[in-house]
């Protein structure tokens with residue numbers, strides 16, 4: 725009988741926990757806690773995002789490819805790299821693309837003091853604003869997408885969107901060819917997808933070549949491209 729009672733207790737606690745967690749997620753809003761992986765829409769629209777720049781000549785080359793197909797993308801850039809290549813930020817803006825904040829020093833933001841997180845966000849926002857970014861609220865993507873309770877909470881307090889992705893191009897894997905990168909994206913996107921690629925952090929010539937293939941193929945399949953803010957407005 726004792727086992728039966730224990731089992732009953734266990735089940736009751738499990739059910740109570742399940743409802744408590746679902747309620748908590750509903751109250752705090754799902755996206756504020758976990759970030760946006762994609763937009764919940766039916767139209768064939770995707771957002772390509774690039775992390776870790778600005779990093780010449782690859783950021784510049786990506787801008788040329790995007791221009792050639794008349795599509796816009798979103799660049800989540802690192803503060804330290806913006807300081808090294810400030811001239812690239814106005815180029816990204818002038819061509820109608822969006823800029824996002826990818827921290828100042830690209831250090832892991834998990835389990836770090838609140839002050840560190842705030843300064844990583846504020847320093848890069850300041851650089852972007854000084855260089856002409858005019859967005860009401862600059863979105864944020866943490867290094868490697870790593871975040872835990874405090875960071876999402878701070879971002880929601882600052883009315884900043886936490887942007888993740890649902891399609892990882894894996895363009896950082898050295899063994900992947902441009903075709904591998906492109907096919908991974910082409911095969912996995914769906915309506916509302918957010919794709920992550922990289923314009924900085926090393927030789928990105930394969931990312932540049934893959935972008936050309938991705939945009940050309942997806943356009944032929946009827947997809948349109950939007951910046952992250954435009955995508956999430958729907």
Ligand SMILES: [Zn+2]
Pocket residue numbers: 775776826830866867868
């Ligand atoms: Zn990164």
